Amino acid sequence: MKRVPEKSVERLLKYLELVKEKMSKGEHFVFSHELARHVGVSPVQVRRDLMDFEIEGTPQKGYPVKDFFSQVCGHVKCDLKTKLALIGVGNLGKAILSYFLKRRPNLEITAAFDSDIQKTDRIYCGCKVYHISELASVIKKEKISVGIITVPAEYAQETADMLVKAGIKGIVNFAPLMVRVPQDVFVDQIDITLSIEKTAYFAQKSK
């Protein structure tokens, strides 16, 4: 299968959420309109996505969840355990640590890092906080593959550089600054302030 675009991966992961929920309730089928509603796309989009996976359903019963799960989950490797590192144990970093605690068995924040020695060599929400100088060695030892940046904007680029140097290929960046990374590193940007400002703009326009 050809390289899947970012938006498709997002949809597949969201479809899986509903499919897992159905399976946990003992249900055997899911309709394209249910998937569409869950993800916020059209049923046509759902059917188009699923054609790529050769999952066959019927208009009466929908798609069989077991086939769906094995095909899509196999593709996005949803059962693979991912080890994460979080850099910057401030308010936002702490929130993400406590938010993720036992939330997803396959996503584990294995190590946190900070430059403030008041915060290091402690356990926070079940996660060891190391000094930033230990970043490369811990990432290599623990085989961590994804980094979460929750440092202030002025430190975001150097943090990204350190992560890349340590071999990280995926970064979720909460700092309100676009970080520059080599082409083979994937960065997802979550800019909370921008999102609120944008929403304020459209709320204003709608009045």
Next chain:
Amino acid sequence: MKRVPEKSVERLLKYLELVKEKMSKGEHFVFSHELARHVGVSPVQVRRDLMDFEIEGTPQKGYPVKDFFSQVCGHVKCDLKTKLALIGVGNLGKAILSYFLKRRPNLEITAAFDSDIQKTDRIYCGCKVYHISELASVIKKEKISVGIITVPAEYAQETADMLVKAGIKGIVNFAPLMVRVPQDVFVDQIDITLSIEKTAYFAQKSK
């Protein structure tokens, strides 16, 4: 000017960040390549966006920041104070409250709400936490225009419904569920788990 698409508003708000930074340093001009780098788009895209605002620059000096600021800020109403309500004072909600405390003078979380009476009638990070039953009256009294949803997924839709009923026209939703709202209400979805899962997928692929 015609209705500006969401992505353009995002870019304009990000351009303004850099422009304000330049102004605070006493600099008078900004180059399109600097704006492009800050936002993560091409200089061509920057110049195309700015043509719409009739801001004129030169290749030697760039764009005058003062003109830039007054034109773009006037358009996106960046100086207008927005009052926000946050619903769900759990880990994530608390983090957002502390994150926003004094961060942006024009974005103020005026009131927080929770259904747990252990959490209500208190001040958290300078913000009063009300019981959820007071939502409509406080939103109307305080003229709040944007709601931030940080409740668990199973309560997200009813929370959105309450916000809409109270007259809210913009919602930032952190719950991992697409909420359904009337057409004149803008929703921005921030799904942190999805973002991390997606990044894990691409990090894996890149190996």
